[in-house]
Amino acid sequence: MINKWKRLVYPALIFVLLFSLSACGNTRNGTTEESPVHVSEQSSTNEETNSMSDGSGISSQPANQSSKDSITDVKDVNETPKSRILVIYFSRTGEQYTVGVIDHGNTAIVAEMIAEKTGADLFEILPEEDHYPKTYKELTDVAKKEQNDKARPAYAGDLPDLSNYDTVFIGAPVWWGDWPMIMYTFFEKNADVLAGKTLVPFATHEGSGLSGFDRKLAAVCPKAAVAKGLAATGTECQKDRESVRVKIDGWLADLGVRESLASAASRNTESSVGDDDADDDDDD
Numbered sequence: 001m002i003n004k005w006k007r008l009v010y011p012a013l014i015f016v017l018l019f020s021l022s023a024c025g026n027t028r029n030g031t032t033e034e035s036p037v038h039v040s041e042q043s044s045t046n047e048e049t050n051s052m053s054d055g056s057g058i059s060s061q062p063a064n065q066s067s068k069d070s071i072t073d074v075k076d077v078n079e080t081p082k083s084r085i086l087v088i089y090f091s092r093t094g095e096q097y098t099v100g101v102i103d104h105g106n107t108a109i110v111a112e113m114i115a116e117k118t119g120a121d122l123f124e125i126l127p128e129e130d131h132y133p134k135t136y137k138e139l140t141d142v143a144k145k146e147q148n149d150k151a152r153p154a155y156a157g158d159l160p161d162l163s164n165y166d167t168v169f170i171g172a173p174v175w176w177g178d179w180p181m182i183m184y185t186f187f188e189k190n191a192d193v194l195a196g197k198t199l200v201p202f203a204t205h206e207g208s209g210l211s212g213f214d215r216k217l218a219a220v221c222p223k224a225a226v227a228k229g230l231a232a233t234g235t236e237c238q239k240d241r242e243s244v245r246v247k248i249d250g251w252l253a254d255l256g257v258r259e260s261l262a263s264a265a266s267r268n269t270e271s272s273v274g275d276d277d278a279d280d281d282d283d284d
């Protein structure tokens with residue numbers, strides 16, 4: 001009887017022990033040697049945030065802490081940007097931490113919710129060559145090497161014309177306690193055109209929170225205003241979208257995004273009044 005009990009309980013104890021080790025590990029710089037994921041969420045503070053007022057209606061207020069319709073084609077976005085707000089993001093499908101194999105990236109889910117709620121244009125940053133493995137462990141190895149090498153992986157194709165936007169929401173998964181290196185490629189290439197704009201960071205993660213995304217963004221784009229960011233876990237993106245929606249609503253309200261939407265709406269109304277050349281054929 002005791003032997004039977006041991007056969008049942010010991011494997012369960014070993015599983016719990018192994019899982020705890022992979023989640024916690026030895027912490028270094030907010031990450032671990034063995035696993036990039038650690039469990040104590042650190043939220044970003046306003047002091048870390050480089051805030052400026054640019055009249056966009058978005059301020060750096062404390063935040064609470066996201067239907068893939070379509071990702072707009074760059075050409076369409078540049079010819080008829082429908083908003084002064086852009087949501088730009090990087091995200092991966094495949095095997096992800098704790099949520100298994102996913103076909104809709106966690107950060108993509110948040111990005112799409114933000115775009116839906118703000119009426120923003122939406123753009124996904126894709127690697128020029130998709131060298132990122134679809135299995136979690138292999139992906140963490142590639143990401144760690146890129147971080148160690150301070151790599152600047154190229155992204156594919158053309159970006160939307162960033163000069164069309166006042167406010168740019170920028171999101172990515174936390175990779176080893178930091179933005180994925182491909183995001184630094186984007187920041188460094190576009191720091192000049194992002195100057196004077198309001199940048200709003202958002203992250204998905206599994207325990208590290210925003211991981212200083214705002215502070216790191218402000219450092220690499222020093223002439224932009226960086227507003228308070230939002231962090232959501234990949235698990236809630238996959239399993240509890242309603243709570244992510246609620247978070248995003250509170251955050252957007254704190255940021256005053258409705259105000260900027262209202263002014264964008266009035267701008268659109270003004271420009272369409274008496275616009276005899278308005279072309280209705282574009283709605284197809």
Ligand SMILES: Cc1cc2nc3c(=O)[nH]c(=O)nc-3n(C[C@H](O)[C@H](O)[C@H](O)COP(=O)(O)O)c2cc1C
Pocket residue numbers: 030031036037038090091092093096097104105106107108136139140141143144172173174175176177178204205206207208209233234235
């Ligand atoms: C390479 C890699 C590194 C990661 N590093 C961290 C980390 O340091 N802290 C954390 O909380 N989560 C970490 N995660 C978990 C991801 O941030 C999380 O699963 C995220 O939601 C994935 O988003 P995506 O589906 O948009 O790519 C890591 C995941 C990967 C693949």
